[in-house]
Amino acid sequence: MSNQPPTGGVQATDERVLIAAAQGGDTQAFAELAVRHQHEVFTLALRLVANRELAAEVAQESLIKAWRALPRFRGEAAFATWLHRITVNTAWTLRHRARRQQHEPIDAAYELADRDERRQPERVAEIGELRSRLRVALAKLPASLRSVVVMKDVYGWSHAEVADALGISVTAAKVRLHRAHRRLQEDLKQEVA
């Protein structure tokens, strides 16, 4: 991932200490890491699967996978970046459950778009119609297209990183992205006109 904000200063050092402790089997240190990163992991999962229940499941599985894989974490990438990759991988593995749960795709989409706004009504004006509609349009995309858009356009991953995370070729990733863009443009024609 190329656009992760660098974790700097005291917090980064602190995080390195926590990671080292967690690698040594300290569950309390890992719990602290999980508390710090749970919201971003859940947010990414929610964007990928467009379903709150499944996103919670994905987030939980991702954190457990992270704990198990922690001894192999060498710190070459930021911890958040590494965690994001695990989350994408888990969401991709559990995508068949998303298919089963998406018997009401429109409801799921609006759930994603509206819940946050209901929670924070003062933000409605700031967010704007396009952003809200875009989230709905994203949620309506098939998982295979949505995940590519989320990784490439929202999180700024490269084509190679997207392809690697999904286990597809770079060409396939580009094709999916192109299809997703066409659908989004089509879906949001009126909003952006």
Place this chain on the structure above:
Amino acid sequence: MNLRTLDWLKCRLAGWVATRAAWAGDPLPDRVAPHTGQCLTCQVRLAQVRLLTRTLQSIKDEVYPAPSGLVGDVIARLEEPVPAPVPVGRLGTLSRRNLAPALMAATAAAAVVLIARRRAAA
């Protein structure tokens, strides 16, 4: 092909190249810049794509709060033993065991069909 059709095709092609570049966040390629500079349709298309890419990037800043108890559930599950993978040998035996009746059934069905055809031919 008349000139109008040619212009339309040129516009579509330039628009396609320009919007691809816009989606990728790349600068406008030199070969399409002269056309898009004077074509309002292409400029509208480009503006739409740029608006969409900016909005998509802005979504990244939004954070959805994780459900309460998520970390607690994770920590509770950390102590659980990792499920052991099924040995490959056992998988092989299982599949062979399933395969044998299926093969027998398929062979019997093929034999019935062959006999029926021979009788029909005779």
